[in-house]
Amino acid sequence: MNSLEFYVDHLFRKYKASIQIQDLRFEVLGNLEAKVADLTANGVGYDEAVRMAKENLPSIDHLIDGNRTIYINQFRLEYVQITLLYMVIGWIVAMPLQFIRTGFIHWLFLISSAIIGVVYLVLLANRKNINMQKIKAFNLNAVFDLRKQVWLVWFIFIGMSIFITTALQFGSNIWFFRPVDISGPYQFAMIAIKYLIPFASIIVPVIFHIAPKLIMKYEVGENDGYKE
Amino acid sequence: MGDNSISRDIIRGHIDAIILRVLCEGDNYGYEIIKAIAKNSDGKYELKEPSLYTSLKRLETQKLISSYWGDESQGGRRKYYKVTSLGEEAYEKSLADWKIAKDLIDKLIERQD
Structure with a gap:
C-alpha cells in the first residue's frame, strides 16, 4: 500500500x-x-x-x-445549558414529592443540576480560552437513530414499570379475585405516585431529543469551514 | 488578483456554473476539472478539492450531471462526470443570469464621469 x-x-x-x-x-x-x-x-x-x-x-x-459539520464548542455550551435548564425544571416539578417520602427523585434532579451547573460555569468561564470556531463532523442520521432507540428503550422501561407496579399493588387482588380497596384520597395519591415516579425519567429521552435540532443550528455553512 | 478575497467570494457563488462549463466541453474527472478551471483562469484561480467534491455531489443530486467509471488499465480508478440535458439548460441559464448581474454591477459600481 x-x-x-x-x-x-x-x-x-x-x-x-x-x-x-x-x-x-x-x-x-x-x-x-x-x-x-x-x-x-x-x-x-x-x-x-x-x-x-x-x-x-x-x-x-x-x-x-448525513454528515453535518458543526461548531462543536458552541454546540456543547448550548447543549449543556439546555440540559441544565431541564434538570432545574425537573427539580422544581419533583419538589412536592419530598413531602411524601419519595424525595430521592427530587435529590437526583438537584444533584444533577448542581453537577451540570458546575460544568456549564466552567465552560462559560473558559469561553475566551477555547476556540469557539472549532469544527467537528456529526452524522445526523446516526443521531436521529440514537434518539429513536433511546425513546424505544424508555417506552419499554415505562411499560415494564407500569406492569411491575400493577403486579405488586394489585397482583393479589387479581389472583384471589378480591376487590381493590382504596380507603381515601391519600391512599389514592400514594398509588398514583407509584405509577408516576418512573415518568421522571422522561428527562433522558427529552435531552436526546433536542440533539439533532441543535446540531442543525450550529452547522457550519458550506464554505465557512474551509479556507479557499 | 489571486489574493483578492472579494473576487474569491464572488467566484465561490458560481462554482457550479464554472464546473458545468468545463463539463459542457467534454466529460471529465475530478483532478482534470480542477486543472481545466486553473487553465481557464490563466492560473489565477485554483479550485480546492473539498469545494469540488461538494459541488459535484450537489450537481449530481440535482441531476445536472451524471457519472461513470473510466476504464483505466493502470493507476487509480477515475470517476468521470457527464453533463445531462438538464445540466446544459442550467448552464445556459446561469450564463444569462451572470451576464445580467455583471452589467448591473458595472452600472452600479463604475462612476459615469
Missing part, C-alpha cells in the same frame, strides 16, 4: 464501507494519484507531490451523506 492509499484509508477510517463510500474512496484516491502523477511529471519530487496532494484535502467528513 503506498502512502496515498494509506492517507485515503485514514480519511475514511470512521466510515462503514457502504457502496457509496467505497465509490467516494476510489474517486478521491484516483484524483490524488492523478495529481501526484501530474506534479511529478512537472518536476516536483514524489514525496513533495504527495505532501501537496494531501494538504489540499485535509478531510472528507463533509462529503458523507
Whole structure:
C-alpha cells in the first residue's frame, strides 16, 4: 500500500464501507494519484507531490451523506445549558414529592443540576480560552437513530414499570379475585405516585431529543469551514 | 488578483456554473476539472478539492450531471462526470443570469464621469 492509499484509508477510517463510500474512496484516491502523477511529471519530487496532494484535502467528513459539520464548542455550551435548564425544571416539578417520602427523585434532579451547573460555569468561564470556531463532523442520521432507540428503550422501561407496579399493588387482588380497596384520597395519591415516579425519567429521552435540532443550528455553512 | 478575497467570494457563488462549463466541453474527472478551471483562469484561480467534491455531489443530486467509471488499465480508478440535458439548460441559464448581474454591477459600481 503506498502512502496515498494509506492517507485515503485514514480519511475514511470512521466510515462503514457502504457502496457509496467505497465509490467516494476510489474517486478521491484516483484524483490524488492523478495529481501526484501530474506534479511529478512537472518536476516536483514524489514525496513533495504527495505532501501537496494531501494538504489540499485535509478531510472528507463533509462529503458523507448525513454528515453535518458543526461548531462543536458552541454546540456543547448550548447543549449543556439546555440540559441544565431541564434538570432545574425537573427539580422544581419533583419538589412536592419530598413531602411524601419519595424525595430521592427530587435529590437526583438537584444533584444533577448542581453537577451540570458546575460544568456549564466552567465552560462559560473558559469561553475566551477555547476556540469557539472549532469544527467537528456529526452524522445526523446516526443521531436521529440514537434518539429513536433511546425513546424505544424508555417506552419499554415505562411499560415494564407500569406492569411491575400493577403486579405488586394489585397482583393479589387479581389472583384471589378480591376487590381493590382504596380507603381515601391519600391512599389514592400514594398509588398514583407509584405509577408516576418512573415518568421522571422522561428527562433522558427529552435531552436526546433536542440533539439533532441543535446540531442543525450550529452547522457550519458550506464554505465557512474551509479556507479557499 | 489571486489574493483578492472579494473576487474569491464572488467566484465561490458560481462554482457550479464554472464546473458545468468545463463539463459542457467534454466529460471529465475530478483532478482534470480542477486543472481545466486553473487553465481557464490563466492560473489565477485554483479550485480546492473539498469545494469540488461538494459541488459535484450537489450537481449530481440535482441531476445536472451524471457519472461513470473510466476504464483505466493502470493507476487509480477515475470517476468521470457527464453533463445531462438538464445540466446544459442550467448552464445556459446561469450564463444569462451572470451576464445580467455583471452589467448591473458595472452600472452600479463604475462612476459615469
